[in-house]
Amino acid sequence: MSELRWNPIAEEWVVTATHRQDRTFMPPADYCPICPTQPGGFPTEVPATDYEFVVFENKFPSFHPDPPEPAVSGSALFPVRPAQGVCEVILYSPQHDTTLADRSITEIDRLIRVWTDRYVELGSRPEIDYVFIFENKGEAIGVTLHHPHGQLYAFSYLPPKIARELESQAKHFDRTGRCLHCDVLDEERRDGRRIVAENEHVIALVPFYARYPYEVHLYAKSHLTSLVEFSDDARRDFARMLKTVMRKYDGLFGFSLPYMMVMHQQPTDGLDHPGCHFHVEFYPPNRTATKLKYLAGCESGAGTFINDTLPEEKAAELRAIAVQL
Amino acid sequence: MDPKEKTIMQKETVIKDDGRRLIYYRFVPETALDDALRGAGGMLAEEG
Numbered sequence: 001m002s003e004l005r006w007n008p009i010a011e012e013w014v015v016t017a018t019h020r021q022d023r024t025f026m027p028p029a030d031y032c033p034i035c036p037t038q039p040g041g042f043p044t045e046v047p048a049t050d051y052e053f054v055v056f057e058n059k060f061p062s063f064h065p066d067p068p069e070p071a072v073s074g075s076a077l078f079p080v081r082p083a084q085g086v087c088e089v090i091l092y093s094p095q096h097d098t099t100l101a102d103r104s105i106t107e108i109d110r111l112i113r114v115w116t117d118r119y120v121e122l123g124s125r126p127e128i129d130y131v132f133i134f135e136n137k138g139e140a141i142g143v144t145l146h147h148p149h150g151q152l153y154a155f156s157y158l159p160p161k162i163a164r165e166l167e168s169q170a171k172h173f174d175r176t177g178r179c180l181h182c183d184v185l186d187e188e189r190r191d192g193r194r195i196v197a198e199n200e201h202v203i204a205l206v207p208f209y210a211r212y213p214y215e216v217h218l219y220a221k222s223h224l225t226s227l228v229e230f231s232d233d234a235r236r237d238f239a240r241m242l243k244t245v246m247r248k249y250d251g252l253f254g255f256s257l258p259y260m261m262v263m264h265q266q267p268t269d270g271l272d273h274p275g276c277h278f279h280v281e282f283y284p285p286n287r288t289a290t291k292l293k294y295l296a297g298c299e300s301g302a303g304t305f306i307n308d309t310l311p312e313e314k315a316a317e318l319r320a321i322a323v324q325l
Numbered sequence: 326m327d328p329k330e331k332t333i334m335q336k337e338t339v340i341k342d343d344g345r346r347l348i349y350y351r352f353v354p355e356t357a358l359d360d361a362l363r364g365a366g367g368m369l370a371e372e373g
């Protein structure tokens with residue numbers, strides 16, 4: 001089943017979720033479990049013949065709203081606790097053979113409203129400290145279902161990467177009285193070489209410290225801490241920029257580029273986190289059309305990424321790709 | 326944003342057989358809702 005086991009050396013929780021070994025793996029397109037259910041067809045997760053967007057609780061969740069007791073006993077050195085939380089699947093389209101990049105700006109804008117609603121609803125639960133919205137796309141990332149979808153994990157604790165980012169933000173805020181991300185953006189804009197695209201409200205760039213060759217971060221230009229703070233116009237610009245980046249990715253090598261897309265925003269733990277600044281990070285694994293970036297010994301064992309490329313050159317490459325929106 | 330493009334987000338939650346929640350999200354043009362309300366109002370006025 002599922003539980004949290006504490007790693008006292010890394011000071012982080014590890015989730016055991018043994019039932020996920022049995023999850024659906026690469027079903028044929030005509031047996032997709034998240035397509036709409038067709039008349040006379042097999043019942044899928046969605047008991048309707050059509051939909052705009054659907055959200056449902058994952059059948060094979062890592063976290064559960066009402067989790068079972070841990071299967072093992074903990075100790076002072078090895079604490080365990082129930083894997084409480086929520087894992088949801090967000091279906092972007094009833095069409096099987098499409099991607100988020102193919103959807104119109106209006107449809108992406110609506111998806112952002114769905115994400116915002118999930119952030120608000122799940123974040124209002126007292127046991128939820130962090131609502132993490134993400135998408136894994138492509139077999140290179142380990143995706144098991146091709147139907148266009150994203151996911152959401154509502155954590156009952158702050159995940160370690162988020163906690164570390166919050167700590168950096170807080171330290172910078174204490175030292176300077178300013179938002180770390182706003183200062184990063186100012187520096188990137190002064191330099192300009194790593195900017196991929198921008199519009200009135202949102203900017204996309206390959207960060208100075210990119211770990212993946214085509215890593216791109218999207219930022220709200222003004223200091224917005226979460227999806228909730230976006231105006232209608234800013235949200236529309238966010239939709240436009242998401243599509244721009246995904247289209248550029250698809251224009252790189254002539255195929256739909258795999259990626260991980262993650263959102264970082266204000267925790268929902270009710271505590272003050274100075275310097276939180278909403279942003280999206282894309283991590284495509286490809287370093288060329290045929291070669292992938294692997295998290296090998298140095299990355300996995302030492303925590304140091306080796307980027308075989310220069311962010312300035314990769315940003316120029318992405319900037320040069322013209323896209324139709 | 327063009328006022329004609331403004332939509333209301335509607336949610337419908339169903340509970341699946343195994344107890345999991347599933348939510349349908351739909352976006353309805355504000356103008357369509359306005360027209361429906363006006364239609365209902367007109368009908369009420371006629372009935373009155």
